[in-house]
Amino acid sequence: MRVTKILATTALVAAGLSLGACSSIRETRGYVVDSTLLNSVQPGIDNQRSVEMTLGRPTFTSQFGEPTWYYVSSTTGRKPFVRPRIQQHQVLAVKFGPDGSVIAADRSGMDEVVYLTPDGDKTPTLGRERGFLEDLFGNIGTVGQPGLGGQQGPGR
Template sequence: MPTTLRHFLLVACLMLPACSWLAPPPQVRGNKVDPEQLKELTPGTSTKADVTAVIGSPTATATFNDNKWLYITELTQPRIGRTLGVVDQNVVELTFDGKGVLQQISDRPAKDALPVSVIARTTPSPGTEASFLQQLLGNIGRFVPAGTGGASTTVGGGAPGAP
């Protein structure tokens, strides 16, 4: 390998980590719950009002159970093409009894997440299928020609509002 190429590769390898300061910092999304604040809550005595005062309102509640509050946090960082990559995620789950008293605090890390598959299809609705000719000729006469401004005239050709 020529000496200049070796020097170039060495300099490139040394410069590559220096580019990381150009990258935007990670962003916290959702409700990040501080572990120190969680220590202020006591299962069996803290109420929903206490929880809201200490750590704020939940990100979501369970679908069929209003007594299960979820605090969802995601740490994201922009990647190639401005897509967001998830660096870390966490869910804190608080369970209340029927009277609104805190019963349990659970921490759910990213490894507990389940994959969700999205189905990419549409629901057909009757009467909306247009033929090729309908699609081709459908917009004829719909638009006002440029320059006319869509001004209306009165019957008889007079100016609008004139007697």
């Protein structure tokens, strides 16, 4: 009787642990979203300093065009031993004018995420294909020839 209870308890514990191992793992990456803080950024009222004090430093900033700060947040979920999949994705783009004041604060989500698939296992490049032997022996005879950038003897 006692052995049966121990076996039954062990079986229940093993079943509970195995079900727990199959649960999804959630990970939050990037900016931790706080809706109250995001809604507090007001165009025409805030400037770069007040946005940084409210939201913190941006995930990244624009390199070209009008100054824009991006706050990116992603939540992924995955089963054990499986590639993670994005469940939620949110981007807040805060655009600034020449004087540093906020012009616009735009939000976007999963609808604007672009999924790229690589084209096979090789990257296409411009130019001609060279074989192994041509790569290995291609420079023989070109060192020191006039017009090819090599020097024409010692000391010159």
